[in-house]
Amino acid sequence: MHPSHRTRVRRRDDTADGMSGGAKHVATVEARDEVAPDIALITLRLPDPAPTPPPGSHLDVIVRLAAGSDTRSYSLVDLGHDDGLLRIAVRRQRDGRGGSVWMHSLKPGDELEVTDTVDEFPLNPGAAPSVLLAAGIGITPVLGLARALRARGSAYRILYAGRSRDSMAFTAELESSHPGLVTLAESARGGRVSPADVVAGVPQDGVLYLCGPMGLLRDVRQAWQQEERPPADLRFETFGTSGNHPARPYRVTVPRLGVTVEVPVGTSMLDALEDAGVEIMYDCLRGECGLCRVRILETDGTVDHRDVFLSPRQRAEGRQMCACVSRVAGPGVTIDC
Ligand code: FES
CATH class of the missing domain: 2.40.30.10 (Translation factors)
Structure with missing residues (x-):
């Protein structure tokens, strides 16, 4: 997975040129x-x-x-x-x-x-202890959140995952601004983030902030749910484009409607189908609500699930995917919607 930027999937209520509604x-x-x-x-x-x-x-x-x-x-x-x-x-x-x-x-x-x-990624009001988890370029919002928590006098710590210290941006700034509060997980040195351990390390009255790729969010969210922690105390932003496979163009066919379209890199299945006149319900456009799920009839590739809505069992069954974020690594997929 190669997130180059923390990208939100564009919302349908954006203005016509694709920018969100502000000046x-x-x-x-x-x-x-x-x-x-x-x-x-x-x-x-x-x-x-x-x-x-x-x-x-x-x-x-x-x-x-x-x-x-x-x-x-x-x-x-x-x-x-x-x-x-x-x-x-x-x-x-x-x-x-x-x-x-x-x-x-x-x-x-x-x-x-x-x-x-x-x-859209604000700090929780109040003084709850916080854990800030960042992976890769997901460190960018964490810098400001940590600075604000320090100014508040809140208890917090930072867990920052990446390949190696040399490849991770802003490590020196973090460590000098938050001495003793930063833990690096360098995968090149065997460091890894265990979602269960991260969740266990958040105090019961604490808040977990996460900014990283979709797969990490999915795993952490699952651990959070298993521990029956309050959903509102897990705050996150993710890379809308990240997945387990590099994004490649693929073909989607809806036999019931006689529609076949290409889904280019940088375009979601939802957008490609909508451009072809196929209407699919949606809400979050971030892989969270499940409203845009489509039924998979057949695929000659691997479904790269990039949502956090489907359970591991549902993903393993391979019968549905979230059209707003998930892709197919392979020639194509046949769906109903
Ligand atoms: S619109 Fe919410 S998961 Fe796709």
């Missing part, structure tokens, strides 16, 4: 710095600097692609600079559609279109 601005690139291999910290100046956004906020950015443009959502990186500038971190995704490569090509003085910041 649009032209931002100017102040700086672009490599903060880890394939990760660029991009500093943006808005024409009218806004007050510091709440921790956990993100920014929608229009990125240029070889064919057209698209919207990407990036968490704001809070490094404690109160200078009115916005910072985002972008992982270059070599097998993506080109948006992250374009972001990495930006130079100081370049302009790009962005929206108002959006706050």
Whole structure:
């Protein structure tokens, strides 16, 4: 899995050009710095600097692609600079559609279109003890959340998973700002995140914040449910594009409607079918509610379940998939909906 950016799946109530409903601005690139291999910290100046956004906020950015443009959502990186500038971190995704490569090509003085910041991953009110779990580029919102928890005087600790310290962005900033509170899980050194252990380590009155790929969220969420912890005390953001297989184009056929369409990389099955006039109910568009489930009749590939709704048993049965996020690794799938 190669998340280049923390991407929300675009909501259907977005405006026609794909950006979420806030005001649009032209931002100017102040700086672009490599903060880890394939990760660029991009500093943006808005024409009218806004007050510091709440921790956990993100920014929608229009990125240029070889064919057209698209919207990407990036968490704001809070490094404690109160200078009115916005910072985002972008992982270059070599097998993506080109948006992250374009972001990495930006130079100081370049302009790009962005929206108002959006706050969809807020801190819990109150002073509950917190565990912040980040994987890969999921560290970006955690920087601001941890800073806010420290300012509040709340109890918290940070668990940060990645391949190795050298490949993980912002480790030095985290460790200097939160001494003794950061644990790195470096997979190259055998470090791993055990969802059961993570959940067990959250105090009974505590809150777990998670930002990482869908598979990690699914496993942690399952452990959270097994322990019968309050759902509201697990707060998360995930990479809408991440899965167990690289995204490839595939074909989806709905025999009952006589429809066959290609699902390109960067487009969901739901979007591809909707563009072909097939209506499917949906709500969250994040793989959480299950409303967009379709029935699998046949597949000549592997279903790459990227939702957190289906149970392990349902995924193993292979009879349904969530059209908003899940894909097929292989030539195609035949469904009913
Ligand atoms: S719309 Fe909620 S899981 Fe797809």
